[in-house]
Amino acid sequence: MKHCRIALSLLLLSGAAGAAGAAISVKDGSGATVTLAQPAQRVVTLAPHATELVFAAGAGGRIVGASDYSDYPPAANAIPRIGSSSQVDAERLLALRPDLLVVWQGGNGERQLAPLRRLGVPIYRSEPKTLGDIPDDVERLGRLTGAEASAAPAAAALRARLAALVARYRGKAPVTVFYQVWDQPLYTLNGRQIVSDAIRLCGGVNVFADLAALAPAVSVEAVLQKNPEVVVRGGQAGEDAPGLAIWKRAPALLATQRGNLYTVPSDLMTRAGPRMVDGTEALCGLLEQARRKRP
Template identity: 50%
Template sequence: MRRFFACWLLALGPLTVAQAAISVTDDTRQTVTLPAPAHRIVSLAPHVTELLFAAGAGPYIVGVSEFSDYPPAAKRIPTIGSALSLDLERIIQLKPDLIVGWNKGNPAPQLAQLEQLGIPVYKSEPYSLEAIPRSIESLAHLAGTEVTGQAAASAFRTRLKQLRETYEHRRPVTVFYQIWRAPLMTLNGTHMVSSVLRHCGGENIFAELPQLAPTVSVEAVVKANPEAIIASSGEQEDLFALWRRFPAMKAVARGNLVTIDGALLNRSGPRILDGMENLCRKLDEVRSKQR
């Protein structure tokens, strides 16, 4: 009997280890596997930091990129450089058991170097509103905080559904979404901000352009004659001085020069729904000014 029990324990050991392994698929469709929940996590982008906190993994974050300013607790975590220029030596010194990177925002060679060192790297790039709660669930699974993550993901989906049902079937409003002034830049229809616009009943006048963040001409905007022009309040100086030179444009004539909080709407994190609700309400104000 003792011999049988010993053999059973030996057989059970490898099985238990295998069951303890944690695997998820990241936003690049790559599998990330950990031997145990991650308790030393480095975040390489502000939106990633917000996703990790929403997932309940905040206490396990040991390093963040610059501008990770939400929630307030994130400001107290050591920084590892900017998203565009990572301090690899500093990251290695933190001895992370998981790195959550920004697929299109972090330098690909630096992410590859971290992977070559044997550090698991989850690459984040939510391309849709639906991908955000999935990201929260995946990160919670990697950190062993599934209960918190599932609750946050469920709350996100419920609120998103409510906002869609409230706003997306209202009268369409044509919009120019300005992300930069010199050169004049916007976003195309595949960007998440355009998805938010659609759910608010907005129509991006440059949705069909192939580039994600195309440069456009003043003449093209004037010709499209949008009903509203939207810009981020994060910029300095007068955001709309250029457009006031064209008083016949609908957006100018009707006073529909709209500012939004870029930190809410431009980050692919859970607070995007706060930005969405604010934007939807502002487009309702635009509708009320129709002449």
């Protein structure tokens, strides 16, 4: 009965919206068309990077619910939580009467989304595969929320920063890189994951780019065999980075020999939102340090 009342409310909202003006349509990250009768007023974001994207578009004030760990910008901490990206509280979410869901294409499973889809709640899927997809998402979410006036310049600024990085690091000598997501067990990312796009922009070469899995487990022996010039670990800024201790005990590794064991804040690299441009800038600086250490 509760679901029926919510469904009726959504239908009434949809009907009232239809008279307000021309429909808004955009393509989302999956290539599907998302159509709204009017700009979204009640947005729920089901991944931290999605929350950051909506804020970057200038529509953070319209987010009525967000997933756990949506902690940036600081204003996001005041948004009610509806669960994690892997386990959403559907009752709590539906009670918020959303007119747009922004979901993580690779993280929010069909089991979570199916009941919402049956109620007709529009879903925008976001999973940028390249850095250039990030400003595209900002722009599209700006259209869906009626925030084009703020989203367009925000997207343009991100594109300008990326273009400046491309120009600065184009033609730099290649640097082989092992990107360490976690150390127990040891995980990395393949060439299709967006972090690899950042590595490529900086003139780096992901030594495990050719693996089939997006986030494959690898062995210490496999890393030693690849012998990367740089090891980069996602972690918290300023921490001791205990996950790099593996490589400090491996003096034969080129990255260890040259002192190229680095940490980049995880939130700047693993969240495919606007701050990933900051993370890419930091990563490029680290690879440039490695180049300067060459004999």
